[in-house]
Amino acid sequence: MIKARNLSKFFGSLGAVQSLDLTVGKGEVFGLLGPNGAGKTTTIRMLTTLLAPTSGTAQVSGHDVAVDPMGVKRSIGVVPQMLNLDIDLTCAENLEYHGRLHRMQPKERHDRGEELLRFVGLWEKKDEPVEHLSGGMRRRLLIARGLMHRPEVVFMDEPTVGLDPQARRMIWGLIESLKREGITIMLTTHYIEEADALCDRVAIMRVGKIIALDRPGVLKDSVGKFALECIGRHDAPRQFFLSREEAINSGRDMCADIVVRDVTLEDVFINLTGERIEQ
Amino acid sequence: MNFSPIIWKEWMLIRKKPWRFLASSMVMPVLYLVTFGWGLGRGMNMTGGTYLEFVLPGIIALSAMNNSFTTVSTSLNISKLYTRTLEEVLVSPVSPWDIALGRTLTGLARGMFSALMLLVVGVVSGVHMHFSAAFFAVLALTAFCFGAAGVAAAMLTRTHEDMANVNSFFILPMSFLAGTFFSPDKLPEPFRTAILVYPLTHASLLLRKLAAGGDPSTVSVLVLTGYTAVFYYFAGRLVKRRG
Numbered sequence A: 001m002i003k004a005r006n007l008s009k010f011f012g013s014l015g016a017v018q019s020l021d022l023t024v025g026k027g028e029v030f031g032l033l034g035p036n037g038a039g040k041t042t043t044i045r046m047l048t049t050l051l052a053p054t055s056g057t058a059q060v061s062g063h064d065v066a067v068d069p070m071g072v073k074r075s076i077g078v079v080p081q082m083l084n085l086d087i088d089l090t091c092a093e094n095l096e097y098h099g100r101l102h103r104m105q106p107k108e109r110h111d112r113g114e115e116l117l118r119f120v121g122l123w124e125k126k127d128e129p130v131e132h133l134s135g136g137m138r139r140r141l142l143i144a145r146g147l148m149h150r151p152e153v154v155f156m157d158e159p160t161v162g163l164d165p166q167a168r169r170m171i172w173g174l175i176e177s178l179k180r181e182g183i184t185i186m187l188t189t190h191y192i193e194e195a196d197a198l199c200d201r202v203a204i205m206r207v208g209k210i211i212a213l214d215r216p217g218v219l220k221d222s223v224g225k226f227a228l229e230c231i232g233r234h235d236a237p238r239q240f241f242l243s244r245e246e247a248i249n250s251g252r253d254m255c256a257d258i259v260v261r262d263v264t265l266e267d268v269f270i271n272l273t274g275e276r277i278e279q
Numbered sequence B: 001m002n003f004s005p006i007i008w009k010e011w012m013l014i015r016k017k018p019w020r021f022l023a024s025s026m027v028m029p030v031l032y033l034v035t036f037g038w039g040l041g042r043g044m045n046m047t048g049g050t051y052l053e054f055v056l057p058g059i060i061a062l063s064a065m066n067n068s069f070t071t072v073s074t075s076l077n078i079s080k081l082y083t084r085t086l087e088e089v090l091v092s093p094v095s096p097w098d099i100a101l102g103r104t105l106t107g108l109a110r111g112m113f114s115a116l117m118l119l120v121v122g123v124v125s126g127v128h129m130h131f132s133a134a135f136f137a138v139l140a141l142t143a144f145c146f147g148a149a150g151v152a153a154a155m156l157t158r159t160h161e162d163m164a165n166v167n168s169f170f171i172l173p174m175s176f177l178a179g180t181f182f183s184p185d186k187l188p189e190p191f192r193t194a195i196l197v198y199p200l201t202h203a204s205l206l207l208r209k210l211a212a213g214g215d216p217s218t219v220s221v222l223v224l225t226g227y228t229a230v231f232y233y234f235a236g237r238l239v240k241r242r243g
Helices: A040-047 A069-075 A091-101 A106-119 A135-147 A165-180 A192-198 A216-221 A244-254 A265-273 B004-016 B018-040 B051-081 B086-090 B096-124 B133-156 B160-177 B191-197 B199-211 B218-242
Strands: A002-011 A014-024 A029-033 A055-060 A076-079 A153-157 A184-189 A201-206 A209-214 A226-230 A239-241 A258-262
Touching: A002 A040, A014 A040, A014 A209, A029 A040, A029 A192, A040 A055, A040 A153, A040 A184, A069 A076, A076 A135, A091 A106, A091 A135, A091 B004, A091 B086, A106 A135, A135 A153, A135 A165, A165 A184, A165 A192, A184 A192, A192 A265, A201 A216, A201 A265, A209 A216, A209 A265, A216 A265, A226 A244, A239 A244, A244 A258, B004 B018, B004 B096, B018 B051, B018 B096, B051 B086, B051 B096, B051 B133, B051 B160, B051 B199, B086 B218, B096 B133, B096 B218, B133 B160, B133 B199, B133 B218, B191 B199, B199 B218
Parallel strands: A029 A184, A029 A201, A076 A153, A153 A184
Antiparallel strands: A002 A014, A002 A055, A201 A209, A226 A239, A226 A258
C-alpha cells in the first residue's frame, strides 16, 4: 500500500530525509520511531502530498505522490500531530465538513459520522463545540475525522503526543480496533512502548535515515533478551544478555544495585546510536 | 468543481456568531462614512452634487476591498500558520483551484455584504445614487478581485508579521491614495498617473461614474478584470505549491 524508493527531502543543505526505502503491506501497522528531528513527520508529509520530495519516488495505494496527488488524497486519511480541528464547529459538524470535502453523500455523511462518534466515544458530545473538549477528546475526534471517508491507508503523526496515560491507552485501543479491521496504518511516534505495542514492523529513524527496520521482536532480539543497568551509575553502559540469570550474575560483579529487565526498542536505538530516543 | 464545502464552513461560522460578523463588516466603513462623509465633508460640494454623494461610492469600493481582502487573508493566514486547519483541506481531494475559488467567494460574500450595508445606510441618509446591474457587477468584481488577492497574499506570506506588512505597505496606502476620498484629477502629475496602478482606483472611478448615472470606462473595467485574473491565477498557483 505504501512504497518509497530513495525518497529524500532537503531544506537547503539540511537533509531532513535521506534515501528512504520502505514498503508497507495491506493491513499492516507500520511505525516510524525516532527522536525529534529524525525525519518522521517530513516522511509523512511527503507521503500525504503536503511536501514535495527533493528526489526519489513514493506511491500510496498505487498512486504516485508527485504524478497523481489527487489519487493519493482520495485514498488516505490523515491524523496530524497538531489538533487542527475547527474549534468553533461541533464534533458532528467537523465530521460533516470533512465528509463534504470528500464528496460523501448526505446520508452517508450522517451515518458514518454517527458510527465514528460512537466508535471514539464522543456520541454524547456530538453537538458540543470542539473548544469545550479536552485534549484527549480532541485527539479521538481527530482520529474519527481521519477515518470519516473510509480511507485505505491512514497516516497518524504522533497520535498520542501530549496525552495522559489513560487517554493514551484509549487511543491505543482505537488503533488496535482499526488494525483488526485490516486498515493499513503508518504512524510516527517517539514513544517506545507505543511502537512496541501497536506496530507490526518498525523503522527506527535517526537524522533523516532509517537505521533499522524489522518486526519489534526481531529488532529487540538482535540486541538480546534482557538489559542490565546499574542504578545511580550513568557512566556504566547498559549490557544485554540472552538469559536473566546471566544478566544478574554479571551485574553482581559490576555494582551494588542493579536492574534487570526485558529489552525494549530504546535499547535497540541506544545500541545502534549511543543515544536515547525519548529526551 | 468542489468548492462548496469551503462556503458551507464559512456559512456555519457566520451562523454561529452573526453579530461578530455584522460588526466586523460594518465598523470600518461606517467610521469612514461618519468621518469623511458626515463630518469632514458636511457642507462641501463637488461638481454636480454633495461631497457625501461623491465619497460614498469610493467608500463602498473601499469597504468591498477591505472586507474581502482582510477577512480572507487573515483567516487563511491563521489557518495556514496557527490552527493548521488548512492542512485538512490540502490533504483532501479538493483541487487547489477550487480551494482558491472557495476562499475567494467567501471574500466576495463578505465584501458584498459590507458594501450593501453601507449602501443602505447611505440611501437612508438621503444620498442620491443611480443603481444599475453594472454597478453591482463592478462591486462584485471588486470584492472578487481583492478576495483573490487575499488568498494569494495569505499563501505567499510566511509569518503573521509578513501579512501585517502587506496591509501596511499595500492595502493601507491604497485605501487613502486610490481616489476614494478625492478625485484623482486633483492630484499633480506624476501622482495622478501613478495611482492608476491601484486596482482600487479603477473600482472607485467605475462605481462613482455608475452611481452618477454615467457609462463605465472600458479601460477601468479591463484593468480591474486583469487584476482579478492575475490575483486569482496566483492564488491558485500558490495553493497548489503548498498542497
